[in-house]
Amino acid sequence: MEPSQTNNEEEEQLITPWEVDAKDGGKIDYDKLIDRFGCQRIDQSLVQRVERLTSQPAHVFLRRNVFFAHRDFAEILDAYEKGDKFYLYTGRGPSSEALHLGHLIPFMYLQDAFKVPLVIQLTDDEKFLWKNLTIEECQRLARENAKDIIACGFDISKTFIFNDFDYVGGAFYRNMVQVGKRVTYNQAVGIFGFTGEDHIGKVSFPPVQAVPSFPSSFPHLFKGKENLRCLIPCAIDQLKDEIKILAATEGLSRRSNEKYGETGKMSASDPNSAIYVTDSAKDIKNKINRYAFSGGQDSVEKHRQLGANLEVDIPIKYLSFFLEDDAELEHIKKEYGAGRMLTGEVKQRLVQVLTEVVDRHRTARANVTEEMVDAFMAVRPLPHMFD
Numbered sequence: 505m506e507p508s509q510t511n512n513e514e515e516e517q518l519i520t521p522w523e524v525d526a527k528d529g530g531k532i533d534y535d536k537l538i539d540r541f542g543c544q545r546i547d548q549s550l551v552q553r554v555e556r557l558t559s560q561p562a563h564v565f566l567r568r569n570v571f572f573a574h575r576d577f578a579e580i581l582d583a584y585e586k587g588d589k590f591y592l593y594t595g596r597g598p599s600s601e602a603l604h605l606g607h608l609i610p611f612m613y614l615q616d617a618f619k620v621p622l623v624i625q626l627t628d629d630e631k632f633l634w635k636n637l638t639i640e641e642c643q644r645l646a647r648e649n650a651k652d653i654i655a656c657g658f659d660i661s662k663t664f665i666f667n668d669f670d671y672v673g674g675a676f677y678r679n680m681v682q683v684g685k686r687v688t689y690n691q692a693v694g695i696f697g698f699t700g701e702d703h704i705g706k707v708s709f710p711p712v713q714a715v716p717s718f719p720s721s722f723p724h725l726f727k728g729k730e731n732l733r734c735l736i737p738c739a740i741d742q743l744k745d746e747i748k749i750l751a752a753t754e755g756l757s758r759r760s761n762e763k764y765g766e767t768g769k770m771s772a773s774d775p776n777s778a779i780y781v782t783d784s785a786k787d788i789k790n791k792i793n794r795y796a797f798s799g800g801q802d803s804v805e806k807h808r809q810l811g812a813n814l815e816v817d818i819p820i821k822y823l824s825f826f827l828e829d830d831a832e833l834e835h836i837k838k839e840y841g842a843g844r845m846l847t848g849e850v851k852q853r854l855v856q857v858l859t860e861v862v863d864r865h866r867t868a869r870a871n872v873t874e875e876m877v878d879a880f881m882a883v884r885p886l887p888h889m890f891d
Contacts, residue, residue, distance in 0.1 A: 517532055517533060517536070534572060534573070537573070538573050541575075542575065543573040543574060543575050544573065544574055544575070544577075544578075545572065545573055546566065546569070546571055546572055546573060546574055546577070550574075550577065550578065550581075551566050551567060553581055554566060554581070554617070557581060557584060557585060557618075558617040558618060560617060563613035563617070564824075564825070564826075564827075564828055564830075565613065565825070567830070568824050568825075570824070570825060571737070577735070579733075580733050580735055583733060584618065588733070589620060589732065589890050590618075590620055590732060590733040590734060590735055591620055591621045591622065591623065591719065591725075591726070591732060591733075591734055591735070591889075592614055592615060592618075592620060592621070592622040592623070592734070592735050592736075592737070593622075593623050593624075593625070593716045593717055593734050593735070593736050594622070594624055594625075594736065594737055594738070595624055595625035595626065595627060595713070595716070596624070596625075596626055596627070596649055596653065597626075597627045597630050597631050598626055598627070598628055598631055598642060598645035598646040598648070598649040598667075599631045599635055599637070599645065600645065601645065601648055601782070602648070602649075602652055602780045602781050602782040603649060603652040603653075603780070603781050604778030604779055604780045604781070605778065605779045605780075605781070605825075605826070605858070605861065605862075606778060607652075608656065608781070608865075614735070614737060615658060615659065615662060615663070616659075619662075619890070619891070620662070620889075620890065621662045621663070621664070621725065621886055621889035621890070622658065622662060622663050622664070623663075623664050623665075623666070623716055623722060623725070624653060624663065624664070624665045624666070625666060625667075625668065625713070625716050626646040626649060626650060626665065626666065626667040626668070627667075627668055627712070627713060628642035628643050628645065628646040628667045628668055628669050629642070629668040629669055629672070629709070629712065630668070630709055630712070630713070631645070633703075633705040633706055633709060634706070639669065642669070643667065643669055643670075646667040646669075647667075647874075647877055650665050650667075650877050650880065650881065651869055651872040651876075651877060652781055652865070652869060653665065654869075654872050654876060654877065654880055655781075655865055655868035655869035655871075655872055656865070656868075657868065658880075660876075660879060660880055661886060661888045661889065661891075662886060662888070662889045663880060663886075664722070664725060664880070664881075664883075664884075664886065665877075665880045665881050666881060666883075667881070668712055670881075671883070672712065674723075675720055675721055675722075675723050676715060676721045676722075679711075679715035679718050679720060679721050680711040680712060680714075680715050681711075683710075683711040683714050683715055684708070684711045687710070687711075689707070692707060692710065695710075696710060716734075717734045717736060718734070719731075719732040719734065724883050724884060724885055725885065725886055725889070777795075779791060779792075779858055779862070780862075781862055781865045781866065781869070782862075782866070783862055785855075785859045785863075788855055788858050788859050788862065789855045789859075792819065792851050792854055792855050792858070793851055793855075796818045796819050796822070796851065796854070797816065797817070797818045798812070798817055798818070798819065798847045798851075799812040799813035799814055799815065799816045799817030799820070800812045800817070800840075800846065800847035800850075801843075804846065807843050807846060807847070808843045808844075809843060810843060811840070811841045811842045811843035812840045812841055812843070812847065812850075814837055814840065814841050817840075817850075819847075819850045819851050819854045820836070820837060820840065820850065822854055822857075822858070823836065823850070823853070823854055823857065826857050826858060826861055827853075827857050836850060836853065
């Protein structure tokens with residue numbers, strides 16, 4: 505690809521770990537991302553292979569192309585089929601009291617399906633560097649977010665949650681220095697978009713988020729397993745740094761955005777840009793009705809005649825994420841696209857679905873104690889992590 509072409513594409517859509525934006529409010533072009541970052545599409549044959557190896561139906565995020573691209577996932581499946589294990593790595597930057605539904609996407613399915621360990625990084629140091637928060641507040645938010653994560657139902661015998669302020673050091677830090685020595689300042693600027701106004705804390709942070717992909721960063725878990733593969737489910741805003749820096753395998757997911765349609769990134773700092781796991785049924789209904797962009801027509805008569813534009817309809821996209829019944833989803837899309845179902849009816853069904861998801865999570869979170877958080881975050885071996 506010619507440099508000028510690459511520069512033009514980068515101007516058209518900005519993708520960094522902290523910002524996702526398309527030029528002039530347009531849509532993110534996922535095909536360009538796949539080509540630009542050397543990924544492969546997750547096709548039906550790969551989904552079917554996952555189902556065969558796990559002996560269960562693929563999660564809706566795989567079946568419906570939410571996880572849509574990967575790097576070397578087939579290699580992990582090759583190794584898994586031969587009896588080799590791997591581990592999962594994902595994380596969360598704690599900048600708010602609670603997660604929104606978009607945060608739950610990486611925290612589902614894979615551990616249960618493959619019966620593998622999972623490490624979850626809470627980057628409280630990152631939020632201190634990027635946000636106007638104290639260290640103590642970032643640490644507190646990390647524990648609060650850990651409760652939301654634990655409420656998703658992870659197996660404590662296979663899960664290690666850690667926050668950077670308390671864990672970084674030793675083997676983890678040695679790997680950070682190794683990564684830092686191999687990435688030049690110019691590369692970091694090109695990857696992350698740093699400017700002369702950014703303080704050096706930001707510039708020095710990327711290795712912290714890179715090294716959990718190396719099993720040697722967790723000697724209490726993977727001692728003697730330095731060649732263990734790592735699978736990283738991540739969203740598009742995490743893709744650029746993951747691919748350019750990590751020697752690991754990534755699965756890439758689309759972000760679920762409702763207020764801004766497909767043109768932006770949900771923010772845990774903007775209460776109206778996302779559905780939170782703490783939202784009431786009334787909050788969810790208000791946000792969907794007010795902020796979820798509709799592909800329906802501007803009058804009932806016109807809608808009956810032309811039907812809805814499903815490509816831009818955010819309630820349909822959210823139903824694709826969270827409505828598990830494939831037959832019902834296809835029925836709604838058919839009827840709505842033909843104009844026989846109205847926008848209000850689709851939004852009403854979406855409110856029901858999301859309210860059920862949030863209510864289940866709220867009930868589970870209420871049962872998470874401080875002692876449970878301590879147990880998940882304790883630095884300990886997991887002798888049964890591959891059982």
